[in-house]
Amino acid sequence: MAWISLTFALALRALLNPALAVDLLRVAWRFRHRHWYRRFPFLPLPATSYVRWRMYTAYGDDAAIPPAEDVIAFARWVGRQP
Template sequence: MTSVQWWLRAGSGVLVRPSLWGVALVQLFRLARPGWWRRSPFLPVPEPEYLRFRLETQYGSDREPAPADVVTYLHWCRSFHQLT
């Protein structure tokens, strides 16, 4: 799984791009586990198994994703939403 430092770098990449804040919030809640408000840590985060599966299918088991990929993903989400 990714480190805290990775999450901070990925988050800072999004923070400096206000145009992606709305997309990031939408994706956060779309990927959140069902009933996230009923279970600790009471945060809208994906299931760890789901996140692990998605990262391994994208990057393999021997490599950590680049934090900049989060920004690329959010740009793609925004573009895809505009198409639909």
């Protein structure tokens, strides 16, 4: 599964479940690059090195793409945190 496929799968699930959409947005905001507004394309995207490190620590491969269910489980867990 490519990152684009993962994004579309999560977007579809978010459309069907607004509470999940809020949790996914919360996770996306936490993962953003600290100075995202200074770099083109001026979107709150995570740093590539950070995503690679997170994938390596979670899946043992820095090029891994997480399954949608793992991202959803993490987003729901984050949504329950203060």
